Amino acid sequence: VRATSPTFRPWRRRLPFLLFAVFAGACGNRAADTVTVATTSSAYDTGLLDALANEYRSTRPGRRLVPLVVGTGEALALGRRGDADLLIVHAVELEQRFMAEGHGELRLTVFSNDYVIAGPPSDPAGVRAATDAADAMRRIEAAGAPFASRGDDSGTHHAERALRAAAGIAAAAGSVIETGLGMGETLAVADERRAYVLTDHATLRMFSDRMDLDVLFSGGAALHNPYSVILVQGARNAAGARDLAVWLAGREAAAVVAQYGVERFGTPLFRPVVQDTP
Amino acid sequence: MDLLLESVQEALRLLLTGDRYVLEVLALSLRVSGIAVVIGVVAGLPIGAALALTRFPGRRLCIVLLYTGFALPPVVVGLFLYIMLSRAGPFGGLELLFTPTAMIMAQATLATPYIAGFTLAAVQAVPADVRLQALALGASPQRALFMHLREARLGLVAAIVAGFGAVISEVGAVLLVGGNILGETRVLTTAIVLETRRGNFAAALALGMILLLLALVLNVLLMRAQQGPAGAIPPRGGAWR
Numbered sequence: 001v002r003a004t005s006p007t008f009r010p011w012r013r014r015l016p017f018l019l020f021a022v023f024a025g026a027c028g029n030r031a032a033d034t035v036t037v038a039t040t041s042s043a044y045d046t047g048l049l050d051a052l053a054n055e056y057r058s059t060r061p062g063r064r065l066v067p068l069v070v071g072t073g074e075a076l077a078l079g080r081r082g083d084a085d086l087l088i089v090h091a092v093e094l095e096q097r098f099m100a101e102g103h104g105e106l107r108l109t110v111f112s113n114d115y116v117i118a119g120p121p122s123d124p125a126g127v128r129a130a131t132d133a134a135d136a137m138r139r140i141e142a143a144g145a146p147f148a149s150r151g152d153d154s155g156t157h158h159a160e161r162a163l164r165a166a167a168g169i170a171a172a173a174g175s176v177i178e179t180g181l182g183m184g185e186t187l188a189v190a191d192e193r194r195a196y197v198l199t200d201h202a203t204l205r206m207f208s209d210r211m212d213l214d215v216l217f218s219g220g221a222a223l224h225n226p227y228s229v230i231l232v233q234g235a236r237n238a239a240g241a242r243d244l245a246v247w248l249a250g251r252e253a254a255a256v257v258a259q260y261g262v263e264r265f266g267t268p269l270f271r272p273v274v275q276d277t278p
Numbered sequence: 279m280d281l282l283l284e285s286v287q288e289a290l291r292l293l294l295t296g297d298r299y300v301l302e303v304l305a306l307s308l309r310v311s312g313i314a315v316v317i318g319v320v321a322g323l324p325i326g327a328a329l330a331l332t333r334f335p336g337r338r339l340c341i342v343l344l345y346t347g348f349a350l351p352p353v354v355v356g357l358f359l360y361i362m363l364s365r366a367g368p369f370g371g372l373e374l375l376f377t378p379t380a381m382i383m384a385q386a387t388l389a390t391p392y393i394a395g396f397t398l399a400a401v402q403a404v405p406a407d408v409r410l411q412a413l414a415l416g417a418s419p420q421r422a423l424f425m426h427l428r429e430a431r432l433g434l435v436a437a438i439v440a441g442f443g444a445v446i447s448e449v450g451a452v453l454l455v456g457g458n459i460l461g462e463t464r465v466l467t468t469a470i471v472l473e474t475r476r477g478n479f480a481a482a483l484a485l486g487m488i489l490l491l492l493a494l495v496l497n498v499l500l501m502r503a504q505q506g507p508a509g510a511i512p513p514r515g516g517a518w519r
Binding site for chain 2: 070071212
């Protein structure tokens with residue numbers, strides 16, 4: 001009785017088409033003017049990327065930005081597999097390898113900040129008196145003081161390993177606590193264990209009011225932390241991604257970066273880098 | 279597809295060569311989740327049995343709350359414990375944050391509602407006349423209760439399996455209160471998160487396969503312990519009828 005009911009049958013016939021339409025619509029959404037940006041958590045967690053995205057979209061109506069907040073390692077892997085159009089990362093060596101392997105079309109430095117060595121205010125290893133960053137690492141090692149390491153192949157972890165190598169310290173020293181976590185969580189572990197930690201200054205400032213961690217050493221070329229944007233080879237939305245990459249390296253973005261954090265912290269969290277591009 | 283193949287090869291390699299890192303992580307997973315389930319059984323089994331066998335005002339509310347506990351988000355349990363155990367928190371002096379003990383506390387909290395809920399269902403499914411007949415035949419009340427629970431044993435094993443499955447595979451709570459520290463608090467699930475973040479998708483999938491394999495082996499062992507190698511389902515209450 002039900003199958004011959006005049007109102008029921010047409011619906012059943014239409015259902016597959018309706019489903020297809022919904023499905024096609026959902027797929028079409030993805031192919032529209034969307035740029036997928038895989039970004040390192042340190043740049044995203046500070047809120048800078050949201051501020052940049054808002055400014056960018058105010059001049060490009062209709063363009064959708066999808067942020068994927070991951071580590072530098074995962075961002076590069078997403079780029080290799082073509083699952084992201086644009087990458088924002090901070091590990092110079094890995095970026096250069098990514099470009100050399102032909103996965104990237106364009107790489108521009110967009111902003112930078114500094115790493116600092118933070119730790120318990122009592123500073124049992126005497127890091128405050130260090131002459132340079134490598135010396136600071138040697139002092140921590142010599143004192144047998146705990147050091148909270150990211151241990152996650154992130155940009156910060158790479159910087160940490162480079163510092164340790166420069167200081168002539170074996171990679172896996174006994175007092176290293178490998179957290180395998182993001183920067184904020186690693187700071188929490190360092191705080192809890194009264195350990196030293198290498199961190200970007202921006203993230204430390206975001207968390208420092210909740211933690212008993214002081215900046216014990218800062219400055220020097222070894223602690224410079226530049227962020228790059230990479231346009232992925234064969235990006236799904238190549239035109240949109242290129243436009244965003246060039247914009248991020250330009251003057252408008254630089255103005256946003258130079259102001260970001262001033263309201264809350266008094267000084268900006270990042271330094272803008274302007275790189276004019278063809 | 280090549281990624282899937284690569285990860286199967288990686289999983290086999292890790293297992294066959296007895297990779298030390300993987301074995302350590304596996305052992306800690308078993309220890310943390312195993313102890314958590316034991317605590318969950320000690321706490322949850324009496325709760326479930328009591329709710330099944332007694333009648334008191336507010337019992338229905340208790341059952342609703344118990345089943346709501348199935349939906350406890352691990353991250354929220356982890357966050358709550360984190361706040362409690364953090365140095366700035368009320369129990370900071372115990373210095374338990376980022377230790378396996380904190381992870382066990384979190385997982386025991388998650389496992390208890392599962393085990394109590396499944397116990398409740400299993401015990402309630404046993405016909406009440408089992409206990410009445412035992413009492414009529416002169417068994418002591420304790421003995422009759424034991425017989426009732428024995429009749430529910432299949433369901434009780436399901437309770438343990440469900441509780442273990444829920445905690446061995448959760449990542450939100452252990453990541454927050456454990457900290458994923460190498461050699462101290464890194465378990466299979468947090469190692470999977472880390473390998474994914476590193477972009478080592480094959481290694482992450484391989485660890486996931488090892489986790490599933492572990493669950494499979496444990497379930498096979500539990501089933502054998504419960505039903506014997508033949509796997510036949512024993513007749514329910516047949517001995518008295």
